[in-house]
Amino acid sequence: MKYITISLLFLFIIIQSCALDEPSITKTETNLNNKVLSPYVAIGNSVTAGYQSSSLVEKHQRNSFPNLISRQIGNGELEHPWVSYPGIPNILELKSLTGVLAPAPGTGIPTNTTLARPYDNLGIPGIVLADVQVATASDNSYSGSAAIDLILRNPAMGNTTVYQQAQMLQPNFITCWIGNNDVLGFATSGGVQPSSPTNSQVFANLYGSLAAGLDTLAEYVVVSTIPDVTSLPFFTTVGPRVAAGIPAGGVLRYQEHGQPISPTHSGTSTAEDLFTYKHFITLLAGQYAAEIGKPSGLWYRDLAADMGIPVSALIAGIQHLDTTQAFGFYPQNPIPDALILDESEIETAQTSISEFNTAITNLADQYGFALVDIYTIFNNIAQNGYHEQNVHLSAAFITGGLFSRDGVHPSDAGHGVIANEFIKAMNAEFDLDIAPVILYPLQAQTAADQETKAEPLHNIQSLKSTVEVLGGKLW
Known part of the structure; x- marks a missing residue:
């Protein structure tokens, strides 16, 4: 019986200790001062x-x-x-x-x-x-x-x-x-x-x-x-993570708002631009950010699947796009406009x-x-x-x-x-x-x-x- 009592006391102490995690808040009563807030x-x-x-x-x-x-x-x-x-x-x-x-x-x-x-x-x-x-x-x-x-x-x-x-x-x-x-x-x-x-x-x-x-x-x-x-x-989440992977002196290439992809020109973003929120890479880019620097067309594969068309048809309709180039580092395969706010x-x-x-x-x-x-x-x-x-x-x-x-x-x-x-x-x-x-x-x-x-x-x-x-x- 003594062991049971001690065990129960020990359990009570544990429960009380856990309860301390919840802040002690003084609850107050609502007084509408005779005003009617219904319906x-x-x-x-x-x-x-x-x-x-x-x-x-x-x-x-x-x-x-x-x-x-x-x-x-x-x-x-x-x-x-x-x-x-x-x-x-x-x-x-x-x-x-x-x-x-x-x-x-x-x-x-x-x-x-x-x-x-x-x-x-x-x-x-x-x-x-x-x-x-x-x-x-x-x-x-x-x-x-x-x-x-x-x-x-x-x-x-x-x-x-x-x-x-x-x-x-x-x-x-x-x-x-x-x-x-x-x-x-x-x-x-x-x-x-x-x-x-x-x-x-x-x-x-x-x-x-x-x-x-x-x-x-x-x-x-x-x-x-x-x-x-x-x-x-x-x-505000993805940009700083991407910035950490940009080589010293390098820039991230992105598709500018409303502009087609060009073989010679794109928007550019430095690591500092991303760290200081001069540019935002949106949360939608989370999985695609891991593709930066790789010859990747993952974004276009997923976009084509969402549109219900073959990826070959989508890519064929985007002039100058080249997914064999490093994603985000070449103007022919920039970060898509949909994933960035400049x-x-x-x-x-x-x-x-x-x-x-x-x-x-x-x-x-x-x-x-x-x-x-x-x-x-x-x-x-x-x-x-x-x-x-x-x-x-x-x-x-x-x-x-x-x-x-x-x-x-x-x-x-x-x-x-x-x-x-x-x-x-x-x-x-x-x-x-x-x-x-x-x-x-x-x-x-x-x-x-x-x-x-x-x-x-x-x-x-x-x-x-x-x-x-x-x-x-x-x-």
């Missing part, structure tokens, strides 16, 4: 939807930042277009401890399409700003996103738009984070398609129309700025983001909306990391914990951070006392999901859907 409707794109690791899947939809906010204000779970595992598209999973990424097997199925009213979370992966008040289906949208049909469910919902479905729910509280894809489609596709972001004046006019509409729909509205491309690991393309993206954010900020001030400055918040995290509630995150791919496996969409922990930034803005603007989301369980879930400290290698198969859900195309 709550969320409008946005893939981030609002809870899209992670190239997929819309219930496991992560449950931790979307709108759902986290809804719980904190006492509204419980929002109705989302729940999708069973492995999601739509199939979620990216690590297939081995070496960090190889591929879509999970199986087929995800929407599970609540018969809901007799619009979803509370109207975040639609792939949409652009112009779609919110116009599109009723993918075939009459600007983005062409198939997720519009999944989430709006027309004609069953009366051939209505995102805005009209939000109106049907008679909300008193709305979060609206939209406009990311108006520039990220250009950036994530390396400027291939679309060849430029949405025109800034067009964006301002569209956002002005939407803001005026939101002001009539709900008493409390929160909007957000658009993050800088330099804060996203999709753009200085001029980065400037184009950042100028658009700045102008978009000016429009969003001015309109938020005009209508008295709460404003979440995600642009500044994410840039600060990229520079200094995130340190709150004894939780420590960074913008590093995989190891940082803020972003999911696709390098663009936030992880569960990232959604917790975003939810708390929205809550801070709401508390300040609307005189509320909403308690913050406790981050540790979300961080623990993210750590379990990532499974490895290795940097996974991406290719067309693993990241094409992410580029497309951000509004871009690779061909």
